[in-house]
Amino acid sequence: MEVLSTIRVPAKLDHLHALIDMVSNCAKEQGLGEKRINEIEIAAEEALVNIFHYAYQGQGGDVEISCKVERGRTFTIEIIDSGMPFDPFSVSEPDTTLDVAERQIGGIGVFLIKKLMDEVTYQRDNNKNILTLTVDLKT
């Protein structure tokens, strides 16, 4: 897989827009449509915001995000942090049928990632969380 672009920044909300812009530009260069790019931006934001809020438990740390492509086949966003282990597959899905009073605030982010992407992988390796979000380039 070819790496198109990588940024490493402190895991803070202040950097969200810069990171999303990078992801969005990479996706645009691969010829992805506006709708798919919007979905990629949402998935990337959800993953990043989880890291900003929970990975380092109030202590500082970095997040690294890369855009990768397998030409003509897949476009992948890889997000790496060195914070607390967090396996998105361990999060239970929100009950989307509950009404306003009963509906819980949490759990929607990970759910959106899984629904919007074609493939999501998580790996804990060398004290790092490695999350990949992949979409198919063939339409």
Place this chain on the structure above:
Amino acid sequence: MEITTRQEKDATVVMVQGRIDAVTAPEFENHLSSLIEKGGRRFIINLGALEYISSAGLRSILATAKRLKAEQGDIRFSGLQGPVEEVFKISGFYSIFKIFDSDASAINDV
């Protein structure tokens, strides 16, 4: 993100443009909170010009809706389109909220 508010009959129509993400969602929620504090109880949120919403935006909406429910208020949505409509559908918001094609139909429906 840009928010414009107008009053129509007893409804407060809030039009939000641009993006509601983790950075802008608190501003959106604060804006709605201040309208509730000023006595607003019936809200129509027009999302026709909203380009993007993430779970942070959904959370603001849910928090506002819970607050309004406690005050016997009401929140309705109009103009859903594109990716925002898709996110509403996936998250189940499409079925828990009252969704209308236009502000007029949202205001006039009893």
